[in-house]
Amino acid sequence: MKQRIAPFLVTVLVLTVGIAFGSARPNFNGTWVMDASKSEGIPPNVAQTMTLTQADDNLTLQNKIVTAEGDINVSDTFIINGNEVDFTQKVNGVEIKGKRTSKWSADSNGFESNEEFTVEAGDGQSTTQKIRRVWAISADGKTLTIDLFGKTSNGEDLHTKRTFVKK
Secondary structure (H helix, E strand, O other): OHHHHHHHHHHHHHHHHHHHHHOOOOOOOEEEEEOHHHOEOOOOOOEEEEEEEEEOOEEEEEEEEEEOOEEEEEEEEEEEOOOEEEEEEEEOOEEEEEEEEEEEOOOOOEEEEEEEEEEEOOOOOEEEEEEEEEEEEOOOOOEEEEEEEEEOOOOOEEEEEEEEEEO
């Protein structure tokens, strides 16, 4: 009887370890600097630095984007659990509110986020935006890409790819 139990326990142990490693979350913690030469759809002379803090399924973002028109500071939090949540993103102190669903990717290298929010224009008009972001981190943890898909305010397809290196 003991001879049958030992192989069974070894099999259970191997499967358990495999599941634990297979479902490991990528580590986004740190400061990330955009590599403009490997990014696409970004205006010239734009620099971006993100500081990411991750705790389990929560990812907090502090983002500084430097443009010719001035700096843009963005604060945001992603709750990566597959549930739709209300979110508030602060861009230079202005709040953007909407709904977001973020879920871990099946290959355990990142997550996908889908959001819908309304932007109020100065003339009293508003525009509803839908954006999908795909975050992926390299196997060595040194490169982060964020693909953004959406539509411009006049309905044209939008795609940007930002590539970051860990500082």
